[in-house]
Amino acid sequence: MTPTMPQTIAMTGGFVFDVAHLLAGGLVLVSLMMLYQRRLYALLNVFALHALVLTFSVAWQAYIQDAPHLYITAAIALVFKAIVIPLALHRMIVQLGIHREIETAGGVGLTMLLGMGLVALSTVIMLKVTSEADPLAREDLAFALSVVLLGLLVMVTRRNAVSQVVGFMSLENGLVLAATGAKGMPFVVEISVAFSILIAFIVIGIFLFRIRERFDTVDVQALDRFRGEMS
Numbered sequence: 001m002t003p004t005m006p007q008t009i010a011m012t013g014g015f016v017f018d019v020a021h022l023l024a025g026g027l028v029l030v031s032l033m034m035l036y037q038r039r040l041y042a043l044l045n046v047f048a049l050h051a052l053v054l055t056f057s058v059a060w061q062a063y064i065q066d067a068p069h070l071y072i073t074a075a076i077a078l079v080f081k082a083i084v085i086p087l088a089l090h091r092m093i094v095q096l097g098i099h100r101e102i103e104t105a106g107g108v109g110l111t112m113l114l115g116m117g118l119v120a121l122s123t124v125i126m127l128k129v130t131s132e133a134d135p136l137a138r139e140d141l142a143f144a145l146s147v148v149l150l151g152l153l154v155m156v157t158r159r160n161a162v163s164q165v166v167g168f169m170s171l172e173n174g175l176v177l178a179a180t181g182a183k184g185m186p187f188v189v190e191i192s193v194a195f196s197i198l199i200a201f202i203v204i205g206i207f208l209f210r211i212r213e214r215f216d217t218v219d220v221q222a223l224d225r226f227r228g229e230m231s
Helices: 005-036 040-065 069-096 108-129 135-157 161-181 187-215 221-230
Strands: none
Touching: 005 040, 005 108, 005 135, 005 161, 040 069, 040 161, 069 161, 108 135, 135 161
């Protein structure tokens, strides 16, 4: 039996909905994978995967929203976040001579439990607050808030400055997901965000080298000890 036109539209809409959720949910899953990583190289590889999933998610939003400018956002995510920044951080780690496990503020198990709790909290809060919004947008916003909070959790629970940089970058990926899921963002904002991230990355790189020169480590606890000696 041949489907009618309304049935065809409904099936197409369901497919669009499912793919968008698959990609946004995949971004949350990769964020949780970051919390599990104990070595810097593995963390950088997972971050590259994070940026790649974001690229596909933004490109899919560009397709379903018929917003060609979002393809530029996807290209920026692919080139800078999935390729340039991970390679630059890999090179930075080699130059700084960092070849050890990431020190965490708590155990990996506890961190994972906190991460899953944040995902549940984000879903409950966002779905309740955006009950009047478009179903696709409101659930993408719930996923985006989860990614943002998980990025903050990476920054809080990691003592290594390089891993905190990765947490900051993954947090920004969540903000991009939120903006694109909410029917896109102005092109000027996309370009300004890209340049802001590039400038922030350069500043963070200089910061890491300065920490390495002064303390012979990139563990941020060295800064706390230094402040204690100076007081």
